[in-house]
Amino acid sequence: MTEQFLWGSATAAYQCEGAWNEDGKGASIWDEFCHSDKNTTGITGDVSCDFYHHVEEDIRMLAEGGQNTFRFSISWSRIVPKADRVVNEKGLAFYDRVLDACEKYHVIPNVTLVHYDLPDYIGAQGGWCYPGVADEFAYYAAVVFRHYGDRIPLYVTINEPNHNAYCNYCVGNYPPNETNLQHYCQCAYNMAVCTAKAIREFRKLGLKAQIGVVQGCGPATSLLDTPDYQEAVKYCNYFCNDWILDPAIKGEYDPQLIAAVQSRGIDLSFVKEEDLAVMKDNTIDFLGQNIYSRMLVKPNTSGITAFTVNNAGNNDGSAQAARETRAIAGWFESDRDPNTKLNHWGREIFPECAYNTLMERKRRYGNIPIYVTENGHGCYDAADENGFVEDEERIEFLSNYLHYILKAKQDGVNVKGYYVWSTMDLYSWINGYKKRYGLVRVDYDDPARKRTPKKSYYWYKQFIQDHQDL
Template identity: 30%
Template sequence: MKRKDFPKKFEWGIASSAYQTEGAWNIDEKGPSIWDTFTNAKNFTEGNGNTATDFYHSYKEDILKIKDLNLSSFRFSISWSRIFPDGIGAPNPKGVAFYHAVIATCLEHKITPWVTLYHWDLPQKLEEKGGWTNREILHWFAHYVEFCSLEYGDKVKNWMVLNEPMSYVGLGYFLGEHAPGKTGLQNFLPAAHHTVLCQAIGGKILRKNNKNACIGTTFSCSQVTPKNILRRNLNAAKRLDALLNRFFIEPALGLGYPTESLPGLKKIEKYFKPGDEELMQFDFDFIGIQYYFRIVAHYSLFPPILFAKEIPATKRNVKTNTMGMEIYHKGLYKMLKKFSKYKGVKNIYITEAGTCLEDSLKNGTINDKERIKYFKKNFKQVLKAIDKGIKVKGYFIWTLVDNFEWAEGTKPRFGIIHNDFKTQERRFKRSALWFQKFLSKD
């Protein structure tokens, strides 16, 4: 398999996020985000992103590494609280200038910037007002997007409104495992509905202010397989699929929430206002899918409403990464096929896909040959999708440098560049050298 096997205009990029890389959490007048608060709490033991990979100070070097690896695009997110320390009000000039500098460095090296507007780091001041559970966030988010689209829109043509809404709503406002640590349907339902509305509102503002912009949003997804063909397990898999793969994309396409598969979530209609069905919809230029693992589901009395649980991959005698997620490459093709069937989906980018594995030092090189195998097998699934006529337009590797992996801390290493978190020294892994050669035009 070679680069030339892919379409000539196929986008090869790297993906990252602000909180996981920037550090500089409380300097240059940046306000705290919910992740600053969450990870600096006494009961959180996995460290924090206060320094992360120090991208705030090393962005020039890291972007140059992207160029050296022959990647053509860089996906990064803007920290809302770096621009607006209180979430609303007057912008912070130093924060605004930082992203101008990042964008300018990308363009200097002929790397296309792809900006994600929200990658989970809500300003803490807004969370204190209810965060995503407060319908006022429609106005807060609109204010933020309006500013960013006008401030950076002359240089940035590719935008992603949200990153993985099911992840930050489900883990942050239902299970409490991620920031801000809230639990229960009373938090999940309003947060989910307001997220869907903001997803479309953000797209409409970008379209209004940036006529030639390419606008998308991203969704986490997992191939959901039933434990066996017993009807109760088949239905359990359908419910999990509706929640994990359909819940946030279908409202944007005018299909509403998939409550026919999840009748217990009809309670979300309690949070509707007149006109919301139309307000939820936006005609995106592309969608991003982010695939990491497969789920095997079975019927369970708990949790109620869902009546389904995942059988952990560690109990199924399958290959896993260091976070215990099953490595199942065929699922990537199945997800591309699934999302391509939606009438309103024009183009698909794989906006995140990677894996965390144990790396070893051998002859002065970080040896991660299993990661190379992982990407090769993933790329075969992408080529299969393209050959079947699915409009896959690009692949963004997760990620450049080993970073702060949310509630898991710095233990999982997803980067193709090794990071020493004590010294911030970067070293190319074998996978980085492989990409450098694979993407070479020579």
């Protein structure tokens, strides 16, 4: 792999592929959820933007936009569809076609093993809380590593363990739709073991490729720098950051984190010494960091534990109808800055958080290579009669965040690449198709899923051309 700076965009299997039951694919927990009465919207990813049948077009379009890398995920359910562990050769062949297209258009693949879409047979046994999930994950990962090898130079084990666990077991808006802090902690631990055991399989093969994990939020911060606010920041980082990054990068948990979790009454009997030994010996090569907003907190004075996220169902697009909230009694709760602009979903637009996040990662973890694996802006895009979208708001967002990302690189952070979320419009989980992030518009009313580059696509192409010297 060359040392060129990577400029690209990102997708995820369930969100873009469609073809949910084609060519031997098994069901994922999202297939099961979307086809159940738990999905009150009736909206699914069964077809989405149909990347499964548009691979060549999408990767060609990406390359024509000046991008030299493509982040996508593999569907575990396509590769190992059932609990019998029989490998689906047609599933492997599909991703071979994706890699063929990447090679044809000189695009470097950055590939995630799980981006929220566990197989349903794992979900039926307890999902991320299933005691055997790490061994199942290691088996699946080994199949992928052996088959694709160095055709994939950048592997990611799990996308956003923090947000995945949070939505699954705190908010309860993602399957298995629970609100249970005990299960949150068990899920969090099992994800760390999954990453370590997958890396152990990876190291056995002696590949030239590298392997990492993707973190979904930045470090906690506060408006005041008093002892009680500092404590709130510390506890929020325990909850959102340290349980992922410390074992992945340092190979161990902070003893104070363990003590803090135990003090909450969490039963940690699921922690095994043999797992901790695997973590210690199998750390990541690089960090993927997703950047959207800051994690602003204050001391928890309400005595309430509560969690909310911004979803289409509770949001009218006014920037006022929903606000993301994290609160754990005695630890921290979300704070608000009335002087900061919000997007249509009630989330802060705070470009400086990109700089602060990257500088803090360097401070805590040294010179680890970092890829900004997601950065994007969800909008209610309005297309003209030709399907073209003048998404000036997205351009402003990306431009401002990129300013601070490149400033962090200039100031010594080992930033190796940047990915816009997302390559094209896609299924945005329980937000369905209202919330659009793509550089390319997808016409969901067209059976052929016509693609039309947005203004941001052309802006990004020019931005890349203007920064070829990185």
